[in-house]
Amino acid sequence: MSPVGESLRAMPGQFGVLRFTGAGTEEPHPFSFSKICSDGLLRVTVKDLGDFTSDLKTVTLLGREVAIQRPFGRFRRSGPTAEIWVEGGIGVTPFLAWADALECDAPRVDLIVHH
């Protein structure tokens, strides 16, 4: 998603409440940001678990406007230390943003994926 006007200032680990314009997709749902770019681009990654998220697959989202209720959440790293991250399924999304924000010379992080 690219910003129209002022961009959101989200931190890795935060989520927004998204509302897509257009019939059938206007119900607001929370999604973590899986990528946060410095130019304001944001990505969410969605798993089709229920009614709304399954229906999202059937509509064309390209070009649609999305209203994002401002970033929420305090899922933060304890610091730039060696860590073990444990995630299950679509719960990986905040870790993707965290991983993206890692410096090349950052202390080692192990990601344990449980499916």
Ligand SMILES: Cc1cc2nc3c(=O)[nH]c(=O)nc-3n(C[C@H](O)[C@H](O)[C@H](O)COP(=O)(O)OP(=O)(O)OC[C@H]3O[C@@H](n4cnc5c(N)ncnc54)[C@H](O)[C@@H]3O)c2cc1C
């Ligand atoms: C802070 C936060 C961040 C999130 N981030 C992400 C993200 O990054 N990516 C993502 O994909 N999702 C994320 N989610 C979850 C996402 O918001 C939900 O998957 C979505 O709102 C579910 O909407 P739905 O209508 O498709 O599913 P629902 O219809 O609400 O169903 C959700 C799940 O509940 C089950 N279910 C529904 N009704 C019942 C019932 N009566 N009994 C038993 N089980 C039932 C369904 O089978 C399904 O597994 C996040 C949620 C929160 C709270």
